[in-house]
Each structure stands twice: as C-alpha cells, then as structure tokens.
Amino acid sequence: MRLSHIRHFKSFIRLKPDETLAWRCIKVSYVCIWLYMGLFSLFAFSNPFVQEGLCRWLPCQYISLYPIKLVIAFSCLFFAVLYIFEVSMKTTCTLLFVLSLIIFSYEEANGQHFRSALFTILFFVQAVAYIFMQDKNKYRLQFSFQVIAAVYTLSGISKLITSGLGWISDAPYLLLQIKKEAFARYYTTGRIDWLSDKTYMTDFFAKNPEVLSVLLAVVLLIETCAFLILVNQKVAKVYGLLLLLVNIGIFICLNIIIPAIAVPALIFLLNPVYYFILLFRRMKNKTNKITG
C-alpha cells in the first residue's frame, strides 16, 4: 500500500468534531435505552415483595396497578421527548431522575437485580450540572463520566473486598457460570444447541485454567483502574474501547450483556451513533463531489 493511500484513508476517517451533534446523539441513544429498560421493568413485574430502598417508604404495590403503570409510562415518554428537545432541562432531568428512581426501585422490590443504578444517577448528575453549573455543556458530560468511572471502579473494589486476589485463582469456578448460562438459555428457549455450543468453550477453559486466570486478572485491572476515565477525553475513549472489549468477552464466554451498565457507559464514552453519522456524512460528501 502506498503512502498516498494511507494519507487518503486517514483524511477519509478524520471526522470534524461537532459537539452539538455529539451531545444530541448521546441524548437520543441514552434516553432510548433508558425507556426500553424502564418500560420492561415496569411491565414485566407485578409482585413486589422486597421492602427496601424507596419501597420501604412508598407503597410500591400500587405501582402494580395497570392504570398507574400507564401513567408512569406516558410520563416517561413525555419527559423523554422533552429531554431530547432540551426543553426546560433543569425540571426535565430532575423529573426523569425521579421517574427512574421509582421504576428501578419497583424492579428491585420484585427481587430483580439488573443493577440499573447508573441510569438513575446519570439523570441526577445531569440535573445538578444544569441547575448549579455555569458551563453546563462541559459538566453534563464530565459529571456523567464521573459516575460511569465510579460504577466500574466499584465493581473492581467489590471483587477485591469480597474475594481478594483469590478471585483470579477461582477461575475454574467461572466454568460453572458458563454452564449455568447455557442451561438457563436452554430452559428459556428450548433450543438444545445452547448446551452443545458452550461445551467447546468449557472444555477449552477446563484444560487451560491459566488462560482464564489471565483474562480475569485483566478484567479486574481494567475495572479497578476505571478512574483513569477522568484523566481526559482521549483516555476516556481508549477506556471505552477497553470496556467494549471486556463486554464482548463476557458476552462470548457467558452469553451475558449487562445492559444497564455497559450500554450507557459505551454511549457516553464512545458515542457510536455520532461517529456513524459523521462517517455517513463524509461518505455522502465524497459521493456528491464525485457525481457533482
């Protein structure tokens, strides 16, 4: 490949930054995934039995009533639209925080743990940025990065507190989780291939447990050092890619995506929709130049 080809390719993928578009893409992607998760949690469960958190003080059993669920769902949709169009952001973000708090507390009251804390706290920090900060354009993103970094660092700290460095040497027991996920998929879908697909992977890791230990050590290191996201935007992007790789690895091994944490983190750190649009625009301009 000639040097001119490389230069041409570099100029092709060099994308002009557009902060307004970037924020718009983050907003739309984030609020869509929040709506999906929130409405699923609202309508999938109807039997709260754990009296904890907000449900200790609020009568969460009333949320099980269908008309109340509908009111909450329509409020979510209404404020999500206001959020996308940036209408009265101080009030909108605060009310989205309250709605998110109610919905995911209700989900936890049903004994489920989707770890949706990040959704709620992201709206909270954005509300704080809009209410108290003069440079709100900077701090609505900066504060969001802080809570994303906090959640991943907490995940690393939890592993160190509960299991210590023994978490890495317990790698063979991760095979049980791989097996469990395969059985869970089988009992959900009835497809026997879920069981056979995972046999190859469990066999490989059973024969090479040291490979699994190295992978776990890398994951632990990445999670514990997630505070590096706060260094600057470039490091945040690199870290976003690392977290994407970790999540792809978890998906391949365990067939698990932790959408309530992974998806908002990737939206804020990598903003894939924004780069997709920029690339699309660039390609369109090139085509117009050739045809025009």
Added chain:
Amino acid sequence: MPFNKFLYKSPIIRKLFLYAVVVVCIAYFCWELYWFINVGLSFVKWHTYVMVLVYLCLFRYLLGKKTSSPFLSKIDSKFKNVIFFVVYILLSLKIGEIHPFSRVPMYDSLPNWSYVFYAKDNHQNILFTQKNFSSSIKTGLLAHRFYSYCDIHHISYGSGKEDPFGLKLAGRNVLDFMLQEIIVPPPPNDTIFLVRKNIYFNEKNSLVEKDEVIAYQAF
C-alpha cells in the same frame, strides 16, 4: 430574612460562622483521629460520612472564594472533576444495594455452586419459559427472585444447603411468580414442579457435575 442573605449582609457574622465551622471540623478531625488510634477502622460511623461531605463542601467553598492563585484554581477544577466519583463510591460502599446506590457485585465471588431453576410437568416434560410462560420471564430472573426471597427471610442458600422448609418457601414464591404469567394452563389434576439444578465443580475428578432437587410442586 433567609440565613444566607443574613450572612451576606453582615460580613463579620459571615466570618464568625466560617471560623466556627472550621473549628468544628478541626475538633471533629482530632476526635476521630483519637478513636481511630483506639479502635481502628470501627471509628467509621454514619456521621463520619456526613462529615466527609461537610469537609468537601467547606473545601469547595474556600476554593470558590476569589483567588489569584492559579494553583488553587487548578485544584478547584480538579475538585469538580472528581466530586461525584468520590461521593458515589463512598455512599455506595456504605449504603449497599439500595437503588440508586450499588456496590455492583456481579460475579464478585465465584463460589463452587450455581443454580438454575426450571419447571416441568408430571410427565417429566420441561416447560420452556419462552413457550409456556410470558416472554418477560427468563430463567435467569427466577434465580434472582429465589436469592432475594432467601435474603429477606434469612434462609441460607448455596451448594444445596437450604433446609427443606426454606427451599419449599422460596420455591413457592418462584413458582407462584411463574404461574401468574402462564400462557398455556396445564390440564386439571396436573402437577407442575419447580426444579432446582445445582451445578458444581467436583474437585476429585475435576469435572463439572450437577444434581437436581424439586423445590416446590403446585397442583
């Protein structure tokens, strides 16, 4: 007159108030240091967390005062860049699994057991959740519900160590939840069983093995 306006209008009182807060903070720090030397980490109580927030606010206030020092303004911007990171980690470690706080403990320990729950009828046919129950029920959610029930009723679980009565209670909760969402009701006089499959690692032969127990049955 609001308190902050009162402080704003009288600079002497404002200064006195600030000095009082600083004195209280220093006194509190000495007191906590004394207890740390005597009892170690047990000195951490709920008010310790409150005072951390007070220290942070005071620090922010002092930095927020007009200063010509570029060093202090740099610290001020760094403070804004880590405030939520620090506060959220501290509060989550203290409060635990209460929304919107969480220690994010997914797979934080890898024990030598793992449970999967499924339902079957009295002809030993497996009732696959996607076909027989509402699409919102996934097998993984049943285990979450089982663990939550055991946690709030102080039933010890894992490695098949649940006592039969505790297993029955938690199993009933899970099966009731499933039956609420059943699409094709079973014929009359049929029985539905909730089965708990335990997957574990046999240290002797280094193989993954499994056993099954009926947790609950509904008629």
